Amino acid sequence: MKEFDIENAIGEDGKWETVGSEYLFRRPWLTVRHDSVRLPDGRINPEFYVLEYPDWINVIAITEDGLFVMERQFRYGLGKTCYEIPAGVIEDGETPLEAAMRELSEETGYGGGQWQELMLVSGNPSTTSNLTHCFLARGVKKISDQHLDNTEDIRVCLLTEDEVRQLLVSDKIRQALMAAPLWKYFYTETFSTSSESTYQR
Secondary structure (H helix, E strand, C coil), X not given: CCCCCHHHCCCCCCXXXXXXXXXXXXXXXXXXXXXXXXXXXXXXXXXXXXXXXCCXXXXXXXXXXXXXXXXXXXXXXXXXXXXXXXXXXXXXXXXXXXXXXXXHHHHHCEECCEEEEEEEECCCCCCECCCEEEEEEEEEEECCCCCCCCCCCCEEEEECHHHHHHHHHCCCCCCHHHHHHHHHHHHHHHHHHHHHHHHHC
């Protein structure tokens, strides 16, 4: 068995060969591609489907007084109104950071602060082609009104750290691409605080 190598944890070993490809559906927010693929041992899978999306962003935004800028909106696919963090699509010509700042401002009216990219995740690497860039913005403040698209209906909520943690541990953050960076944030904060306390002693 090959030894664990963190530098090559994501690679192309065992890559499949595309032997045929056609588009079944192409719209601005969703493209469905039908591929035929050959596995490394020569087997052919003639029915493999890929959903192509543009890359996405989401933002954990924390105000100057430590409140999390959260959203509530109805999600038609699930049929439920959920708590979420601000998120959106990276538009042509934008960097992920530019898109994250724009989406936070448009959806919530908050901006400014200190920004860092927290993680990079895929919603489903088996059948989707895009990635989600997850950002952490500390010290944001209200800078404008919301500027929503015609199809958006978003309510902004300011929650405490404890309230957001309760949502996570109670499985009330249903969007996996948002739960992942929130879990990483709380893990990192806990680890950092623990390390600092140990060092100070």
